[in-house]
């Protein structure tokens with residue numbers, strides 16, 4: 018196999034854009050605690066010639082290029098909320114898809130506050146944009162396509178989902194979740210030709226979440242093992258790591274416990290449950306087993322622990 022000089026490793030594959038399937042790539046399956054096994058949250062969806070990302074946590078954009086996804090065709094980024102583990106690679110995703118041939122401005126969707134986040138990234142990357150333009154010129158990097166556009170999501174009725182993207186059969190709905198004090202925060206329901214995936218974002222279990230996860234083919238649910246976290250907390254308390262104890266205790270108030278996520282999957286009649294935002298990190302198979310404790314007693318559908326670069330493909334039903 019030719020490695021040096023093999024251009025394939027540097028080129029994205031556009032073939033996938035023409036396939037009549039719903040493709041999902043789990044780019045980042047980790048949570049906010051950095052570890053060598055998983056990067057922070059991000060999911061790529063490709064269908065009907067459209068390519069979107071949901072969240073762009075630190076380190077996740079790298080996997081877009083590792084998987085050779087068609088970056089020049091990236092048309093939208095959907096943020097669930099603005100914690101750093103969900104937005105850290107926003108600048109990278111915008112600049113690198115632009116430098117690699119994107120010719121239209123990237124639309125970045127998110128709840129109230131999105132313009133502040135997007136404008137901050139625009140300012141932070143302004144000089145980089147000028148350098149690249151000066152170096153390569155308008156024919157290679159169009160100035161207009163380099164500046165992203167923020168799109169704010171608002172709800173007429175907080176209990177209903179809102180259609181915010183509808184192109185070539187790919188529909189993205191946003192719905193409100195509860196990640197208080199992070200307000201507002203949203204989850205996404207994505208549909209293509211009879212298939213549905215739901216991405217919870219960070220949230221506790223709510224009625225609205227159950228309602229909008231209804232009948233999903235795949236539910237990508239955040240999940241924290243409170244049991245495992247409490248073991249970490251006990252260890253930290255013994256060493257007088259009071260700051261860590263406080264933070265790890267606090268996060269249990271605004272995240273979902275993984276058996277609760279299994280209850281959500283059951284109540285919403287979800288076909289497959291994929292755990293993401295894995296917290297705490299799971300260093301080995303034994304830890305994975307402990308992590309999943311209690312899930313099969315609640316939910317009898319298919320469930321798995323998500324891994325970085327896991328791929329899913331759904332054939333059209335209609």
Ligand SMILES: [Zn+2]
Nearest residue numbers: 098100196219
């Ligand atoms: Zn969060």
Ligand SMILES: [Zn+2]
Nearest residue numbers: 049100102219
């Ligand atoms: Zn998070």
